[in-house]
Amino acid sequence: KAGVTQTPRYLIKTRGQQVTLSCSPISGHRSVSWYQQTPGQGLQFLFEYFSETQRNKGNFPGRFSGRQFSNSRSEMNVSTLELGDSALYLCASSPPTSGGNTGELFFGEGSRLTVL
Amino acid sequence: AQTVTQSQPEMSVQEAETVTLSCTYDTSENNYYLFWYKQPPSRQMILVIRQEAYKQQNATENRFSVNFQKAAKSFSLKISDSQLGDTAMYFCAFMKWGWDTNAGKSTFGDGTTLTVKP
Numbered sequence: 237k238a239g240v241t242q243t244p245r246y247l248i249k250t251r252g253q254q255v256t257l258s259c260s261p262i263s264g265h266r267s268v269s270w271y272q273q274t275p276g277q278g279l280q281f282l283f284e285y286f287s288e289t290q291r292n293k294g295n296f297p298g299r300f301s302g303r304q305f306s307n308s309r310s311e312m313n314v315s316t317l318e319l320g321d322s323a324l325y326l327c328a329s330s331p332p333t334s335g336g337n338t339g340e341l342f343f344g345e346g347s348r349l350t351v352l
Numbered sequence: 353a354q355t356v357t358q359s360q361p362e363m364s365v366q367e368a369e370t371v372t373l374s375c376t377y378d379t380s381e382n383n384y385y386l387f388w389y390k391q392p393p394s395r396q397m398i399l400v401i402r403q404e405a406y407k408q409q410n411a412t413e414n415r416f417s418v419n420f421q422k423a424a425k426s427f428s429l430k431i432s433d434s435q436l437g438d439t440a441m442y443f444c445a446f447m448k449w450g451w452d453t454n455a456g457k458s459t460f461g462d463g464t465t466l467t468v469k470p
Contacts (some may be wrong), residue, residue: 239396267456269456269458270458271460278463279443281458281459284457285457291456292456292457294457326397330456337387339387339402339447339458340402341386341389341397341399341458343389343396343397344396344465345395345396346396351430
């Protein structure tokens, strides 16, 4: 089974630009979540999608948005980039159970964003 | 809101020895999962071990085992017979179980960087 795939792996943007990151979950996984990882703030939860619905959102400004498609693939978008948005953005998918999910996260390799 | 605390930013251990990483958490939930994830340098984060809160028995996975103390809200990871490949950052994480809007969100600790020395 293919793992979680994130594209692009690396990108450089300038302040004020916008960026879209893509995540393809493991086949059969309906839950996709996004995390921002920085040396200073650690791993911060951005949002989680389940069957195309945003089920949970972290404490990030409205510049951060996401969506999930019917095939469970997900995208996240950051508009009006700031220097502080430089980070590793991790996508993770989770297999379903009767309780909604198993909790276990399968991570992609991440998209490393540098904002200049 | 849940919080996860890892009080040891860095640790080191000699190859073949045993090391224990600490984690405490705070929650008012009764049904949840706890995890340890491993992130090797410049590599993908992977699950090490998982514990369901309703299970009293501590989870084990080969050389990895946990000491889960629900009342004390403590969840430590023991690595036996440490290997060079265990060098990584280890994250303790909490996730609420269920279908509601608070499920599906993992809260992570700040991580413990473990170095295994030859």
